[in-house]
Amino acid sequence: MANKMIGVDIGFGFTKTTDGNDFLVFKSIYGEAIDFQFHEDLLGTAGEDEHLHIDIDDTSYFVGELAERQSSSRTFTLDQNQFVATSSKVLALAALSKIVGDSSQTINLVVGLPIGNYRQFKSDLATMLRGTHRIGSTNSQGVRKEINLKIGEVKVLPQPIGTVMDRLLNRQGKPENKRFATDKIGIIDIGFRTTDYTISDKGRYSERGSLTTQNGIAKAFTKIATKLKETCKVDIEIYRLFTAVEQGNIKVRGKAYDLQKITEHAFKQLAATVAADANQVWSDDWDIDAIMITGGGGAVLATYIQPLIEGVIIPIEEDLDYRLHNVRGYYKYGLHSWSPHLSTHSEESEQSS
Ligand SMILES: Nc1ncnc2c1ncn2[C@@H]1O[C@H](COP(=O)(O)OP(=O)(O)OP(=O)(O)O)[C@@H](O)[C@H]1O
Ligand SMILES: [Mg+2]
Numbered sequence: 001m002a003n004k005m006i007g008v009d010i011g012f013g014f015t016k017t018t019d020g021n022d023f024l025v026f027k028s029i030y031g032e033a034i035d036f037q038f039h040e041d042l043l044g045t046a047g048e049d050e051h052l053h054i055d056i057d058d059t060s061y062f063v064g065e066l067a068e069r070q071s072s073s074r075t076f077t078l079d080q081n082q083f084v085a086t087s088s089k090v091l092a093l094a095a096l097s098k099i100v101g102d103s104s105q106t107i108n109l110v111v112g113l114p115i116g117n118y119r120q121f122k123s124d125l126a127t128m129l130r131g132t133h134r135i136g137s138t139n140s141q142g143v144r145k146e147i148n149l150k151i152g153e154v155k156v157l158p159q160p161i162g163t164v165m166d167r168l169l170n171r172q173g174k175p176e177n178k179r180f181a182t183d184k185i186g187i188i189d190i191g192f193r194t195t196d197y198t199i200s201d202k203g204r205y206s207e208r209g210s211l212t213t214q215n216g217i218a219k220a221f222t223k224i225a226t227k228l229k230e231t232c233k234v235d236i237e238i239y240r241l242f243t244a245v246e247q248g249n250i251k252v253r254g255k256a257y258d259l260q261k262i263t264e265h266a267f268k269q270l271a272a273t274v275a276a277d278a279n280q281v282w283s284d285d286w287d288i289d290a291i292m293i294t295g296g297g298g299a300v301l302a303t304y305i306q307p308l309i310e311g312v313i314i315p316i317e318e319d320l321d322y323r324l325h326n327v328r329g330y331y332k333y334g335l336h337s338w339s340p341h342l343s344t345h346s347e348e349s350e351q352s353s
Pocket of ligand 2: 010011012159189190191192295
C-alpha cells in the first residue's frame with residue numbers, strides 16, 4: 001500500500017493541513033486539558049472538527065479553539081525558537097490525528113519552516129516528527145481512542161515555496177504551469193507573526209533575496225489592542241482579535257467599539273513597511289519576472305501593497321483561502337517527490353542554493 005501524503009503548515013497564527021481532499025485549519029494554540037464535568041455541547045453548535053483533545057507522551061492537551069475556550073494555562077508563543085522546538089510537535093500531531101482518523105497507513109509528510117529558521121531547524125523538525133507516535137485522541141463525547149501515527153518520510157520546505165509549488169504543480173503533482181519552472185518569481189508570504197520574502201528561480205529556492213521579518217498581521221493587531229486598552233481599559237489577547245477585526249467592531253462588557261478606522265490605519269502602515277522591505281531586499285534582483293503575495297495576511301494587505309511594489313504582481317488563485325496555498329503546495333510537492341513515475345527532478349528537495 002502506498003504511503004498517505006499529507007502537508008502540514010504550522011504557522012504562528014494557524015496550523016493548516018491537507019490530505020489533498022480535506023483541509024483543516026485551527027489556531028496554533030494549545031493548553032493543558034481539564035476534566036469536563038459533563039460533555040454535552042449545550043447548544044449542539046460545536047463541530048467535532050473543533051474538538052481537538054490529544055495525549056502525547058503522557059500529557060493531555062487541548063488544541064486550537066478548545067484550548068482558547070477551556071484551558072486555564074495556554075501556550076501561544078511568538079518566540080520562534082521555542083515554537084519550533086516545543087509547539088510544532090503538539091500542533092503537527094494534533095493536525096494529523098484529525099486528518100488521518102483511524103487509518104493505520106504510513107504517512108509521508110511535507111512541512112514548512114519560516115525562511116529565517118529553515119537552515120537551523122530543518123533536520124531537527126524532520127527527526128522530531130519521523131517515526132511512530134502513539135497518541136490518544138478524545139472526541140467531544142469524551143470517548144478516547146488510541147492512534148498509532150506512523151510517519152515514514154518527512155520533507156521540510158521553506159514556507160513560501162509552498163505557494164510556488166501550488167502554482168507549478170497540478171493535482172497529480174506534475175509540473176504544469178511552465179512559467180513557474182522557467183521564471184524568477186519573488187514571493188511575499190504575510191502571516192500572523194512573520195512576513196517571509198523569498199525567490200524561486202526556475203523552480204528552485206534561492207537563499208539570496210530571502211528574508212524573514214516580524215512584520216506579520218500581529219503587528220497591526222498589537223496597535224489595535226493598544227488603542228483598545230486606552231479607550232476601554234482591557235487587555236485583549238491579540239489572537240482574540242481575528243473575528244472582531246473582520247467584523248469591524250468588538251464588544252467589551254456589552255458595549256460595542258468600532259474598529260474600522262484604527263484597523264484601516266494599522267493595515268496601511270503595515271503594508272507600507274512590508275512593501276518597503278520587499279523593494280529593499282530585492283533591490284539587486286531587477287531581473288525578477290513577477291511577484292506573488294500569499295499567506296492569510298496577504299489576503300488582507302494585498303490591495304494596500306500592490307501600488308507600493310516595484311514590479312509585476314501575479315494574483316494568486318482565488319479558489320482557496322489565502323492561508324491554505326502553502327499547505328496545498330506542500331501536498332503537491334509530496335506527490336511530486338514520492339511518486340516515482342513523476343519525479344524527473346525530485347532531488348530538488350534539498351533545495352540547495
Ligand atoms: N478566514 C480567515 N480567518 C482568520 N484569519 C484570516 C482569514 N483570512 C485571512 N486571515 C488573516 O490571515 C492571517 C494568518 O495568516 P496565516 O495563516 O498565513 O499565518 P501563519 O502562517 O499562521 O503565520 P506565520 O506565517 O507568521 O507563522 C491572520 O492574521 C488574518 O489576518
Ligand atoms: Mg505562514
